[in-house]
Amino acid sequence: MIQTYQLLDCGDKQKLEQIGQYKIIRPCPQALWPKLNPENWTKKIDAEFVRTTEEKGTWDWNIPAERIPENWKVKSPNGLIWNIEPNDFGNIGIFAEHWGYVEEISEEFAPKCSVLNLFTYFGSNAVRLVEKGFSLTAVDSSKLAMTNYVANLENNKLDRNGQRLIKEDAYTFVQREIRRGAKYPAVMADAPSYGKGTKKNEMFKIEDDLIDLMVDCEKLLTEDGKFVLTLHSPRFTPAILEILCGQLFPHRTTTCREIFIEAASGIKLPSGFLVKIY
Numbered sequence: 001m002i003q004t005y006q007l008l009d010c011g012d013k014q015k016l017e018q019i020g021q022y023k024i025i026r027p028c029p030q031a032l033w034p035k036l037n038p039e040n041w042t043k044k045i046d047a048e049f050v051r052t053t054e055e056k057g058t059w060d061w062n063i064p065a066e067r068i069p070e071n072w073k074v075k076s077p078n079g080l081i082w083n084i085e086p087n088d089f090g091n092i093g094i095f096a097e098h099w100g101y102v103e104e105i106s107e108e109f110a111p112k113c114s115v116l117n118l119f120t121y122f123g124s125n126a127v128r129l130v131e132k133g134f135s136l137t138a139v140d141s142s143k144l145a146m147t148n149y150v151a152n153l154e155n156n157k158l159d160r161n162g163q164r165l166i167k168e169d170a171y172t173f174v175q176r177e178i179r180r181g182a183k184y185p186a187v188m189a190d191a192p193s194y195g196k197g198t199k200k201n202e203m204f205k206i207e208d209d210l211i212d213l214m215v216d217c218e219k220l221l222t223e224d225g226k227f228v229l230t231l232h233s234p235r236f237t238p239a240i241l242e243i244l245c246g247q248l249f250p251h252r253t254t255t256c257r258e259i260f261i262e263a264a265s266g267i268k269l270p271s272g273f274l275v276k277i278y
């Protein structure tokens with residue numbers, strides 16, 4: 001049986017997660033407070049991800065080498081099934097903070113409309129939309145990400161008909177769509193702090209490139225289209241984003257807020273910002 005994902009507790013710059021059958025500790029720089037339930041962190045921990053450089057690290061497993069899994073599956077609270085594949089950056093394939101707001105935006109988008117989704121990764125913010133009948137154009141520069149996004153659609157027996165997969169640099173794709181005169185009723189971008197496209201000169205740095213990306217994404221919207229931006233860089237606070245969007249898009253309405261993952265211990269872990277430009 002596929003078991004669920006749950007954030008159990010967070011604190012002392014770490015988070016404790018039940019990722020299906022495995023109880024795992026990962027770094028969590030924003031959890032600056034003490035752990036709420038320290039006794040839970042010593043019992044039956046299956047693995048801990050330990051950073052060895054600023055970006056990368058190693059997984060220390062407490063189970064026999066022959067039983068260490070390369071991948072497995074978990075269920076989200078809404079019953080969807082997801083591939084888990086831990087990597088050297090400490091990512092596992094899901095970002096649980098997306099599951100909370102996707103339901104809300106799916107009700108604000110025009111029903112079953114066409115949605116451009118930039119930086120799709122394994123699709124934490126996308127699979128539920130496909131399940132609800134939206135036609136997604138999923139863009140990501142990584143082949144592994146696209147393969148796992150398709151696997152997540154298949155895990156949930158979702159038809160790939162009408163779903164586009166684009167393995168390309170997000171900004172390059174947006175510019176090409178503008179030249180083609182393409183329009184979308186909904187655009188979503190989960191902007192990474194830093195990321196590479198498919199070609200050597202294609203680099204996304206949030207500090208330098210976010211504004212151009214936002215301006216160009218807005219050009220792709222239909223008149224009553226909706227642009228949803230999520231980001232995880234602490235520098236772009238909701239107050240800063242509100243001023244920025246007010247200036248860039250005075251003809252639209254912007255709302256910004258923090259997004260959270262609720263831990264079983266009761267703590268609501270701040271996990272990035274949601275910007276709606278409608």
Ligand SMILES: C[S@@+](CC[C@H](N)C(=O)[O-])C[C@H]1O[C@@H](n2cnc3c(N)ncnc32)[C@H](O)[C@@H]1O
Nearest residue numbers: 119121124125140141142169170190195196197
């Ligand atoms: C944090 S993940 C996005 C999470 C995803 N939205 C979700 O819901 O799970 C960042 C993704 O952006 C992709 N990426 C980074 N830079 C990119 C670029 N310049 N063009 C396209 N994709 C890029 C990475 O391959 C990675 O899959």
